[in-house]
Amino acid sequence: MPGREQRGAQYFQEFTGYLAGLQESGDIDSFEVVILEPHGGDLNGFCLLRGDSEKISAVQRSDEYIAHITRGSLLLEGLGAIRGITGERVTEWMGLFGEVISNL
Numbered sequence: 001m002p003g004r005e006q007r008g009a010q011y012f013q014e015f016t017g018y019l020a021g022l023q024e025s026g027d028i029d030s031f032e033v034v035i036l037e038p039h040g041g042d043l044n045g046f047c048l049l050r051g052d053s054e055k056i057s058a059v060q061r062s063d064e065y066i067a068h069i070t071r072g073s074l075l076l077e078g079l080g081a082i083r084g085i086t087g088e089r090v091t092e093w094m095g096l097f098g099e100v101i102s103n104l
Helices: 005-025 053-061 063-075 088-102
Strands: 030-035 045-050
Touching (some): 005 030, 005 063
16 A cells, blocks of 8 residues: 555565464465566465365464454555465366356
């Protein structure tokens, strides 16, 4: 957010420390921070969390996670949190997608 850049940068350090703690405790398998080059869009970067779907759901329901997302949304423009599919599950989801469109 304009005027909150310094605090946003500090918060980034706090949040990555939180993610490292989740990894250490086994609540997530790993995380990766991705910073995007300027491209004219509104997505500047993201944190990719990897792990068991049920464990990630539990993290997202926790008070600590909700507090982090709330704080981040007050410091960063366009903050969002969304689930995604990677690895072998992509093939499964695409198979389901194919079934759905073939039944239209």
